[in-house]
Amino acid sequence: MTGGATVLVRGARARSLTLSCGGSPGLGSSGAFVLALTHSRHACRSFYESTGPEDPSPPPLPRLRPHPLPLSLPLLPRSNANAAAALTSCSSRQKSHSCADPDKTSTSTSTTTTSFCWTRALDGSQTNTPTLSGHIASSAIFPQRRFHSTSIFPTAVMAEPKWPGAVVRKTFLEFFEKRGHTIVPSSSVVPHNDPTLLFTNAGMNQFKPIFLGTISKADPMYSLKRATDTQKCIRAGGKHNDLDDVGKDSYHHTFFEMLGNWSFGDYFKKEAIEMSWELLTKVYGLDPSRLYVTYFEGNPDMGLEPDLEAKGLWQSVGVPDDHILPGNMKDNFWEMGDQGPCGPCSEVHYDKIGGRNASDLVNQDDPMVVEIWNNVFIQYDRQPDRSLKSLPAKHVDTGMGFERLVSALQNTVSNYATDIFTPLFKRIEEVTGARPYTDKYGADDVDGIDTAYRVIADHIRLLTFSMSDGAVPNNDGRGYVVRRVLRRGVRYARKYFNAEIGSFFSKILPALVDQMGEQFPEIVKKQQDIREILDEEEEAFARTLDRGEAQFEKYANAAIKKGEKKLSGAEVWRLYDTFGFPVDLTKLMAEERKLEIDDEEVKAAQDKAREASKVVKNSVQTFAKLNVHQIAELEQQLNVARTDDEAKFIKGDSKAKVQLIYDGKGFVKTTKDIAENAPLGLLLDKTNFYAESGGQVADTGRIVIDGVAEFKVLDVQNYGGYIVHNGYLEYGTLSSGNEVICEYDELRRSPIRNNHTGTHILNHSLREVLGDDINQKGSLVDNEKLRFDFSHKTGVTIPELKKIEDFSNSYIRQNGKIYAKEVDLDLAKGIEGVRAVFGETYPNPVRVVSVGVDVDTLLANPKNPEWRKISVEFCGGTHVEQTGLIKDLVIVEESGIAKGIRRIIAYTGDAAHQVQREADEFSKRLDALEALPFGPEKEQEIKTTQHALNQLTISTLTKEDIKKRFDKIVKSVTDEQKKRQKAEAKTALDTVVAHFDKNKDSKWFVGQLPISANAKAIGEVVKHFQSKDKERSVYLFGGSKNEGSVAHGVYVGTHLSSQGVTAEQWAAQVSGVVGGKSGGKEPTRQGQGTKAENLEEAVATAEKWLKEKLNI
Incomplete structure (x- = not known):
């Protein structure tokens, strides 16, 4: 035009x-x-x-x-x-x-x-x-x-749009449910079983095990063929980070919903494309002339042909040719990562303006022509060498941005102008008294208030959903992302709305819960907890916000005054370290002042500051990591049966046959040509080794042919039912068909069993003592300890810990038998008092572990209230046969790891006895400390003992008693020090006064007093002469070689000061001899030094300097 x-x-x-x-x-x-x-x-x-x-x-x-x-x-x-x-x-x-x-x-x-x-x-x-x-x-x-x-x-906010957001979501799910899809609840935004993700950032995350082929047959999703859901997603921090863009434009969000439908080896391109077009144009009624679609144009260098099949399918549903556009690898070829499932994708874009041909604006980052849906056709597997192999089963993975779709259906330019956000804006307006939201951007948002509206509305969504799923603010990983987002929002609220900080976000929270609680009931259930966390975090930041902003202004003003265009990395890090300002918040503030930040400088400052606190963490090396293609090869090409691991629950060795060996590249039948000590993965037909799962670490041990070969097992992992023993061949040769003996390390397995059963008993005890609100939030069971995280709003008191530990040990001493049985999942859930981990996916049937009562007895009368008095849990781990084998359970730590989340670390068996022995040894150390006479040696020993006590790992209850005893010793020493200081002050003064009484014409005194390095005593003498004998001068010393320190002080009377002597000059001569520095105002100076061996020299130096000054 x-x-x-x-x-x-x-x-x-x-x-x-x-x-x-x-x-x-x-x-x-x-x-x-x-x-x-x-x-x-x-x-x-x-x-x-x-x-x-x-x-x-x-x-x-x-x-x-x-x-x-x-x-x-x-x-x-x-x-x-x-x-x-x-x-x-x-x-x-x-x-x-x-x-x-x-x-x-x-x-x-x-x-x-x-x-x-x-x-x-x-x-x-x-x-x-x-x-x-x-x-x-x-x-x-x-x-x-x-x-x-x-x-x-916008000239008006649509009170009742034709397509309210809730209706859009419901319509999507019902559309696919009618077409054979199972509605799957959104997974947590905190990935439970995917360490590669900081947050769930796409709808496909929870289905990765299906795509990778690693899903267990016992998993309820194993038989899933078609699925649909609306997935809670967060993109803030990590590789996918939209945090910096939020508020600046109309379409970025840190929290968003991803609508999706999936096919797992069922339908493919034809059905996916037809359903997409039908839903968009027939059901939602979007104008087809505003829709544009893309297909993969191919890549000759990668050996990939154009996806003409997708192009033809779009033509067949009626999309005009000039609305069907080719796309490159970047836009139209989806990959999960550097390797793994991947394939071409076909996007649907929507022109918000219409009445034109906008094909040249597709994928050009134009906010008026936006991608709303992406159909990914997963048909390849990316290999480590970057080559591609066809997958044995093809899948469909689609994702549609909920916020963008609603914007299209409500005919708004901005996602923020929809009813997804307008209730939040209304609440912000009510809380702050600010002008209404007007949807202005960039330079048009002159006062910045609309930007602040968007930031706060976005951030309350992320904060609420992350916290409801267990990601609470802290200084590590996702917890730090949550803290950064909260503090960023707090500053916007304070700067642009002049809001009172301390309970700001919690006042916005109810509007979000009212709006989204029906679809996501977890935020309703967790509302009070979220409110408390928000307020606690705000209050904490409010304490440093003013000071931090003031310090920032000093740095910024100084930089501008010097003509510099950036803040130094040290200053940025100091704002974080001292005031808790996240680096990206400081960067935002710097941008407002037209200043830059050098990320490398900040990192260098961070590394320098944290160098002393580095902790080296060792992890078990997993040699074999089977991918989906290799698992398919085992099952379909090599016809290898999945491993029978039932023997892991049976004590003792077991026999098995070697099936295949994985050498890191592929499967071989013999180790004959493999170098000794090379990492290998061994697949057996049966095993008694426990593969890492459910918080319990993997077994270690060996697999042997007596006198012929020995394979050291360092780690065990389960890949879709194939148990891989990772380790190395110490000697000999192993080949397919060899009969071997599996010997897990019983000395290591035994404490693991103790700790796992101990975890169940501790879980039960916590509920008995603290109440039914206690829920497991995580656990670790290894051969050294058990670690148990649980929900509880307040710290556990010492009396409560004592009840928990006593109850646990009483339960252990009943020597009850441990029962385990696989039970239909629905039946198992009906057992009164049964415990399960929130967010965990359990197989069907599920293994039920009961302490003290047979599982069949439980099932015969599942609602019997007596079952609440016993420990019953879903668990696939290994356990002792009877509780008496645990011996004892000792709680060595109770702490808070996040708001509302407590952690207990406990030892069982021999480890519990060992910490009891260490407690006894420390008690003996306190006996010796008490027996020491008062003096420098005892004072030094107190310092050493304090450090050792801080490092001591013993029973929390015993440690509390030891602390009380130690504090009593410290108090007695402190009281004695006060008495000694008072006595020494008198001795010091008497000594000096006696000197002048004996030498009445003397105008000065320099000498060592018969006292310790008692600065207070010396100070009392200096004050005496300064107030009562102003003519005479004194230079006093206290301390000894044994004590290892020196105290010294000087007062220059009028007689010497009239001759040009100053306390500062005089003390400087001494400080150079004894070390340290001196301070004070004329005519006095006091100091301390550590070179007690130079005490006599210091006295002589003080006297020599004075005589030279006076020409004596």
Whole structure:
């Protein structure tokens, strides 16, 4: 389109404005872009004239100041080359708004018209053109600046849109459910079984085991063929991070929903494409002319052909050829990672403006032409060498941005203008008293308040859903992301809304819970916990926010004054270390001051600060990591049966046969040609080794042919039912078919069994003592300890810990038998008091472990309230046969790891006895400390003992008693020190006074006093002479070689000061001898040093210097 659109504004101050769109790819030649504009204090009638392509030179564009005009955008198709004009009649209702007058720099309050517009062409025919309510801002909305006008913002918030967000979501799920899909609940935003992810960031995350082929047959999702869900997603921190963009534009979010449908080896491209098109155009009713689709164009270098099948399928459902576009590897080939499942994808894009051909704007980061749905066709497996292999089963993985879809259906330019966010904006307005949200961006958002609205609405969503799923603020990993987001939001609230910090976010929370609680009931259930965490975090940050901002301003002002353009890395790190300012928050503040931050400098400062606290963590090496192709090869090509591991529950060795050996590249039948000590993965037909699972570490041990070969097992992992023993061949040769003996390390397995059964008993004891609200949040069971994380709002008191430990040991001493049996999952869930881990996926049937009562007895009367008095859990781990084998359970630590999450570490068996022995030894050490006479040696031993006590790992209860005893010893020493200091002060003064009584003409005294390095005693003498004998001077020393320290002090009386002697000069001579520094105001100085061996020299130096000064 060439030429321009002349807009004549009728009203109190009419003027002519030109909207230049000439030659822009944003407006194709197939449609005229007509703006129905109203700007009047009372009423409106507007006339628009659109020139055709034959106009050679459009009028020049006047330079305009930001001039927000309330608009609707009727989008008229161009009927011919000379589409002359369209007349818009607007029936309006009025609402107060703030509007900038183009002739004034200030903002005036006037009346906005809420316009319900239709258009009529000059030939008299009425057109049903869609009206786009929204905001055309500066580069934030149109980064290519193809529009040179000012801004367009919604003139009214739709109270009841045709497609409310909740209805959009429900319609999507029901559509696919009717087509054979199972509605799967959203997984947690905190991945439970995927260490590669900081947060769940896509709908497919929970289905990765299916795509990878590692899902166990016992997993309830193993038989899943079709699925649909709305997945909670977070993209903040890590590889996928939208945090820095939130608030600046209309479509970035740190928390969002991903609607999706999946096929696992069932339907493929044809069905996926047909259902996508049907849902979008027939069910939701989106205008097909606004939809554009892409397909993979191929890549000859990778040996990949164009996905012409997808192209043809889109044609078959009626998509015009000029709306079907090829895409490259970046946009149209999806990969899970550097290796693994991958395949071509076909995207659906939506043009928010319409009435034009926007094909050249697809995948050009234009916010008016956005991707709303992506159909991924997973048909390849990326190999480590970057080659591709066809997958044995092909899958479909689709994802549609919920917020973007709702924006399209509610006909808004911005995701934030939909009813997903407007209730949150309303609540923010109520809490802060701020002006209403107006959906302005970039330079148009002059006061920054709209940006702050968006940031806070986005952040409360992330905070609420992350916390409800267990990600609470801390300084590590995802916990630190949560803390960063909260603090970022807090600063926006304070800076732009002048909000009181301490309970701000918790006041916004109810609006979100009301809005989304029906779909996600976890936020309803956890609302109070979330509220408490939010308030606690805000209060903590509020304590340092003012000081931190003040310090930032000092750094920023200093940098600007010096003409520098950045803050130093040391300053940025100090803001974090001292005031808790996340680096990205400081970066945001720096941007506001036109300053930069050097990330490398910050990292260097961080590394330097943390160098002393580095902790080296050792991890077990897993040699064999089977991928989906290798698992398929074992099952389909090599016909290798999955490993029978039932023997892991039976004590003792077992026999097995070697099936195959994995050498890191592939499967071989013999180790004959493999070097000794090379890492290998051994597959057997049966095993008694426990593969790492459910918080219990893997077994170690050996697999042998007596006298022929020995394979050291260092780690054991389960890949889709194939148990891989990772280790190395110490000697000999192993081949397929060899009969071997499996010997797990019983000395290591035994404490693991103790700790696992001990974990069950501890879990049961916690409920008995603290109540039913106790829920397991995590556990670790190894051969050294058990670690158990559980929900509890407050710290566990010492009396409560004593009850828990006593109850546990009483239970252990009953010597009850441990029963285990696989039970139908639904039946097992019906057992009264049964314990399970929240968020964990359990197989069906599930293994039930009961301490003291046979499982069949439980099932015979599952609702018997007596079962709450015993430990019953779902568990696949190894356990002792009877509780008495555990011997004892000793709690060695109770701490809080997050708000509402407590952690107990405990020892059982021999380890429990060992810590009891260590407690006894420490008690003996305290006996010796008590027996020491008062003096420097005892004081030094107290320091050493304090350090050892801090490092001591013993029973928490015993440690509490030991601390009380130690504190008593420290108090006795402190009391003795006070007495000694008082006595020494008297001795020091008497000594000096006696000297002057004996030498009445003497004007000064230099000497060592018969006291310890008692600075207070020396200070008392100095004060005495300063107040009562101002003429005489003294230089006093205390300490000894045995004590290892020196105290010294000087007072210069009037006699010496009149001759030019100063305390500062005099003390400087001494400090150089004894070490350390001195301080004070004339005429006094005091100091301490550590070079007690130079004490006599120091006295001599003080006297020599004075005599030289006086020429004596």
